[in-house]
Amino acid sequence: MIKKVTLFLLGLLLFMPLNGMAAAESVISVDMHYLVVSPAEDGSTNMMNMVNFTNTSIEVFNGAGEGEAVLNVTIPTGATGFTFLDNKIAQKQVETGFITTDPIPANQTVVLPYSYRIAKGKEINLSFDYPVQMMQILVPEGMGSIEFENVTATNQGLFKMDDQNYQGYSVEGIQAKQAFTMIYDKDKQPALKTQGSSEQGVSETSGNVTKTAPAFHNPGHLRMWAQSPLRSWDPHVFLIVMAAIIIAALSYFTYFRMKAIAEEKRLSADKEENVFKSLMAKQKAIMDRILELEENFDEGNMSEEDYQAKLSAYKQHLVQVKMNLRQFVE
Secondary structure, three states, X not given: OHHHXXXXXXXXXXXXXXXXXXXXXXXXXXXXXXXXXXXXXXXXEEEEEEEEEEEOOOOOEOOOOOOOOOEEEEOOOOOEEEEEOOOOOOEEEEOOEEXXXXXXXXXXXXXXXXEEEEOOOOOEEEOOOOXXXXXXXXXXXXXXXXEEEOOOOEXXXXXXXXXXXXXXXXXXXXXXXXXXXXXXXXXOOOOOOOXXXXXXXXXXXXXXXXXXXXXXXXXXXXXXXXXXXXXXXXXXXXXXXXXXXXXXXXXXXXXXXXHHHHHHHHHHHHHHHHHHHHHXXXXXXXXHHHHHHHHHHHOOOOOHHHHHHHHHHHHHHHHHHHHHHHHHHO
């Protein structure tokens, strides 16, 4: 089950919006923090986290110079059952959460998957050690809803991932050390959104109005026409011919212009669709490879060293595909 959730969150990283790097004062930033909230059998709350930590500098990051810690990750006070879900990353539990001790290469991202539980009925008080560009909180459909305090959250409604519907919430621009609260109620389901509203139709009835034309044209206009080179033409016929020419020219231009635009859009749409399909196929292939890799490792068909090396390569490839896909999902 843990492996499936981990794989699901890795898939979500493909849809991570990249809206710029961290503020200048922070070398480390969190591009995306995914959190899946669900009830446990004993009534407590499961908190499954998948977090992207990025070194935005051009140098290897070895920590802030305080002890052996490279990254500091704080979990809520009173949390229990902490589990770190990636055995290739060196980490140690501390009083406030855990630390990692592996350096982060320049302009590289490390993904930290971990989980813990919050006691039943307790508020979830969160605060992060680094700025978070985007946090997405997911609740499996039918397993409750979340209310937020001291932060602005957007209800994204239901969406489907891996044959499971999730209620989504998003929070953007969380500052380092900014505290906010989530109140999770597994028995309170989110209200259904209704889109659209009835519009009252308005019909307009126009009556017949007869206007009497002037009995004569302006003498000045008649004199100007009689002195012009076009005096041999009937002025009314001339106006009709000119109007027909103008309308035909406008129609001709509009037709071919719209045709050209439609053709450009069609070619662009076909090209983008082919690129998108290709990237989605790559995504599926990578995810299948990761599953196959985990199965081989679990069955003892490969060494842990080979497993970790191949898993790292797949993850790097996954991030690259995600960066190419972002233009289609932003």
